[in-house]
Amino acid sequence: MVEKNLMILVVVVVVDVLFIVVIDVVVVAIVERVVVVVVVEVVVVVVVVVVVVVVVVIVLVVVVEVVVVVVAVIVVVVVVVVVVVVVVVVVAAVVVVVVIVYLPNQ
Incomplete structure (x- = not known):
């Protein structure tokens, strides 16, 4: 039971990280501004952390009743x-942004 829940947690975290990376790539491709990317990052990070915490709490309380x-x-x-x-x-x-966007332009 515990192993299963830990697996769920790991999956959630991995999905979140992939989600963030995808958003990065998209934003970079569209905007090509590091500052904007960093701001977006912070927002996404906050949202992701909140979502992860909520999901984890719900899973633990409902499924495990810990x-x-x-x-x-x-x-x-x-x-x-x-x-x-x-x-x-x-x-x-x-x-990655610096390498992809700025170095070729120098």
């Missing part, structure tokens, strides 16, 4: 993980 304390701990862990992953993705995205 104790509130456990939920709180898991939510904190998930948020931290998501934020770290997102920061890495953002940095990677900015690097």
Whole structure:
């Protein structure tokens, strides 16, 4: 049971990261402005974190019926993980943007 829920969490996080990457690529392709991309990133990151937390809480409470304390701990862990992953993705995205958009123009 626990393994299954952990798998769900992993899938959700991975999907979110892919989602962010796709949005990056699209925004970069359209706008070609790093500042705009970073702003969009921040917004997307906030939304994604909120969605992840909500999904995780719902899954845990409804499916597992776990104790509130456990939920709180898991939510904190998930948020931290998501934020770290997102920061890495953002940095990677900015690097990609700079390499793709700015270097060829120099």
